[in-house]
Amino acid sequence: MFTINENYLRLPGSYLFSDIAKRVNKYTQENPDKSIIRLGIGDVTLPLTKSVITALHEATDEMGKAETFRGYGPEHGYDFLRQAIIENDYIPRGIKLDIDEIFISDGAKSDCGNIGDILGLDNKVAVCDPVYPVYVDTNAMAGRAGFYGKDGKWDNLIYMPCTEENGFIPSLPTEIPDVIYLCFPNNPTGTHATKDQLQMWVDYALNNKSLILYDAAYEAYITEDLPHSIYEIDGAKQCAIEFRSFSKNAGFTGTRCAFTIVPKELKCGNVSLNSLWSRRVSTKFNGVPYIVQKAAEAVYTPQGKAEIKQSVGYYMNNAKVIREGLKAAGFKVWGGVNAPYIWMKTPDNLTSWEFFDQLLNKAQVVGTPGSGFGPSGEGYFRLTAFGSAENTVKAIDRIKNAF
Numbered sequence: 001m002f003t004i005n006e007n008y009l010r011l012p013g014s015y016l017f018s019d020i021a022k023r024v025n026k027y028t029q030e031n032p033d034k035s036i037i038r039l040g041i042g043d044v045t046l047p048l049t050k051s052v053i054t055a056l057h058e059a060t061d062e063m064g065k066a067e068t069f070r071g072y073g074p075e076h077g078y079d080f081l082r083q084a085i086i087e088n089d090y091i092p093r094g095i096k097l098d099i100d101e102i103f104i105s106d107g108a109k110s111d112c113g114n115i116g117d118i119l120g121l122d123n124k125v126a127v128c129d130p131v132y133p134v135y136v137d138t139n140a141m142a143g144r145a146g147f148y149g150k151d152g153k154w155d156n157l158i159y160m161p162c163t164e165e166n167g168f169i170p171s172l173p174t175e176i177p178d179v180i181y182l183c184f185p186n187n188p189t190g191t192h193a194t195k196d197q198l199q200m201w202v203d204y205a206l207n208n209k210s211l212i213l214y215d216a217a218y219e220a221y222i223t224e225d226l227p228h229s230i231y232e233i234d235g236a237k238q239c240a241i242e243f244r245s246f247s248k249n250a251g252f253t254g255t256r257c258a259f260t261i262v263p264k265e266l267k268c269g270n271v272s273l274n275s276l277w278s279r280r281v282s283t284k285f286n287g288v289p290y291i292v293q294k295a296a297e298a299v300y301t302p303q304g305k306a307e308i309k310q311s312v313g314y315y316m317n318n319a320k321v322i323r324e325g326l327k328a329a330g331f332k333v334w335g336g337v338n339a340p341y342i343w344m345k346t347p348d349n350l351t352s353w354e355f356f357d358q359l360l361n362k363a364q365v366v367g368t369p370g371s372g373f374g375p376s377g378e379g380y381f382r383l384t385a386f387g388s389a390e391n392t393v394k395a396i397d398r399i400k401n402a403f
């Protein structure tokens with residue numbers, strides 16, 4: 001008789017966004033005349049840009065001709081895209097990477113989860129609290145998280161609270177983790193770490209032989225003079241893997257393209273993680289479609305860069321509208337300066353879900369309860385800047401009037 005991976009049975013029942021959808025559906029059924037504004041899920045709303053679409057069309061035409069048709073591509077990604085990444089994302093920041101340190105993938109989400117394939121099950125994992133739930137759930141699925149308790153925590157994970165007191169930047173944990181997930185700019189709190197703060201983490205990881213898994217999916221939203229890559233930090237190549245994505249900068253959430261950097265200097269004993277990841281990718285993945293990689297390459301053309309700057313600017317203007325509007329209305333808010341997320345304290349000590357319901361009922365605005373991202377998110381709420389400019393202004397006016 002076959003057996004299943006019982007770790008899946010330990011996962012708590014429903015997923016944050018399906019809970020939200022259920023409440024919103026119920027509300028719309030009961031109030032069909034009310035228009036809802038969604039500032040909840042972190043999906044983009046602007047369409048793909050002109051240069052990306054042109055590249056997609058051209059690559060599609062190539063696929064229709066015998067002379068230019070391409071079948072299976074290199075599992076690790078085409079060199080034209082890997083080279084464009086090195087030249088545009090890393091060399092200008094003083095970071096030297098070899099082409100075989102870059103792995104093109106179908107998403108930062110997949111890679112953040114899949115990276116666990118090359119790590120021992122006995123690793124003690126540390127996550128921020130609140131946190132992007134993928135890091136937690138994928139470790140729970142692998143059996144590294146232990147059991148889920150009534151306190152909303154897994155008993156074998158190290159939680160690093162991100163609170164008002166520490167400015168939502170985690171403090172070094174008392175128990176030393178083997179693997180540390182860091183995400184900057186942060187989802188959900190919208191905060192970003194300084195170079196000194198990241199240096200502290202890199203030094204800590206090097207001293208303790210820990211591995212940092214650095215998720216920089218929102219790197220394009222940094223507006224201040226802050227590190228865009230963990231490799232801007234001395235020593236990071238010996239202790240960190242970096243995840244990047246075209247989802248949020250170039251609107252590829254439905255097109256799917258991302259990349260992961262595994263430096264060759266990164267070793268466990270004398271085993272290279274780059275070799276392990278390379279082996280894993282070539283065995284379990286057959287590469288991102290050629291047409292999608294050509295589309296991603298177009299992001300780095302002068303026109304592509306200008307277009308992306310405009311889209312990111314559009315969302316960051318929404319972020320400003322949300323942040324300044326909520327502040328003016330007397331709410332306590334964070335983020336929205338180097339990230340498309342605004343993290344707010346719920347008024348009157350409401351729980352995150354109580355505020356969710358009030359916001360829906362009084363203002364018909366949907367956001368995300370902070371408690372859905374971890375126990376330390378209780379009493380907080382996340383709004384995203386990914387809506388349309390018009391809806392964002394409308395939502396903030398409604399919130400101001402309702403509270």
Ligand code: PLP
Nearest residue numbers: 107108109132187217245247258
């Ligand atoms: N990492 C973080 C922190 C995210 O918030 C998200 C998506 O919301 C992702 C990764 C997913 O990126 P991708 O679309 O490349 O899978």
